[in-house]
Amino acid sequence: MPRSVLRYALLALLLAAPALAWAGDAYWIDVRTAEEYAAGHVSQAVNIPYEEIAQRISEVTTEKDAEIYVYCRSGRRSGIAKAALDEAGFTRVVNAGGLEDALKKAAAAAPVH
16 A cells, blocks of 8 residues: 555544544444534434445444434434344444434533543
8 A cells, every 4th residue: 555545544443533533432423414414413423224224324323332322303313223223233322313402412511622
């Protein structure tokens, strides 16, 4: 692998890592559509539509005991996403409900500086 490609990949990984972590080692995943996500989301959330969560969770973490918060508009799609992650062996998945609930929970979990 050329050094420039390796450097780019390392830089991309380093830049993405802080965006994924929130409140310790917790991860936030917005399971709504890309359009809904673009209209507003938890600041550190990654967008993975609920239908794709089981196939794409490795983009966020492969740690089965990672704390993962999923949310959508009302809590229905995030419930489906949670069930899919539970079935995939993830043990600490929380359905944070709708966007408003998720924003409140994320704000409460944010570190104080």
